[in-house]
Amino acid sequence: MSKLTIPEGMSEKEYYETLADESAFLAWYKSQDLPKYETPSVTADMVAYCFAEGRIRLLVIKRRAHPYQNKYALVGGFVDRQEDAYQACIREVKEEVGLTIPLEKVEQLLTVSTPGRDPRGWVITIAHLVYLPAQVMDQAAAGDDAKQVMFLDVDFKTATFRDGSRVLTEDDFAFDHYQILLESIKRIQGRLDWNPTFLHLLEQPFTVYEGTELVNLISPRRPIVSNNFLVKFGHYLEEAGVKRVPKKKPRKVYRLKGDPHGQER
Structure with a gap:
């Protein structure tokens, strides 16, 4: 193999980024530059609402395992390498509660990258709004990470979530899911007239x-x-x-x- 000749005054990094062909750059990047960067995990979480019997309900799970065992959590999970976040949403809803949802009922809400938001390590989540049909209340069944599938009552006027008669607080939820829920209410109300x-x-x-x-x-x-x-x-x-x-x-x-x-x- 011939020795690499880099023009005087140019660094190896500059050479591969600007003068080498793309395949040579990618080979160099994967062996030299990429290892410098820590890679986060990415999850897709869903704020999944339905409208049934005159009430707005929120689909959540009770977590079966650590972290946040027995806490309320949004349906969600890690994004696989061969899928985008929308596909991950649809897959996770199917795996965790046994439901199949169409793509048009899913919209991206926000990305949360707060350091330390997950005790397992560096995890970025892409939160989504999901609109479910009323019949999900009869179809949902616990699976995967879910100890229990449940539907909370949601009051958009007061931004509160109830399990029966009990008003839930931030401490009742896993991760930063309570804050994501509050953002979901702001998003829907804020776009009420122009993007309903x-x-x-x-x-x-x-x-x-x-x-x-x-x-x-x-x-x-x-x-x-x-x-x-x-x-x-x-x-x-x-x-x-x-x-x-x-x-x-x-x-x-x-x-x-x-x-x-x-x-x-």
């Missing part, structure tokens, strides 16, 4: 009355009446037929534009 992705919580298709009920549970402002729902959100929706209600006139139903799951009923 929370409408994915509604069973598709839905009536104006169902949409109004959900908005009034989330909005920090004064309640809206059903007549105003289409004024505020109509440009995100399309008609999807009618819903027949016993002893009442059929009601128009709507779905989010582009939603493949909204069918007439």
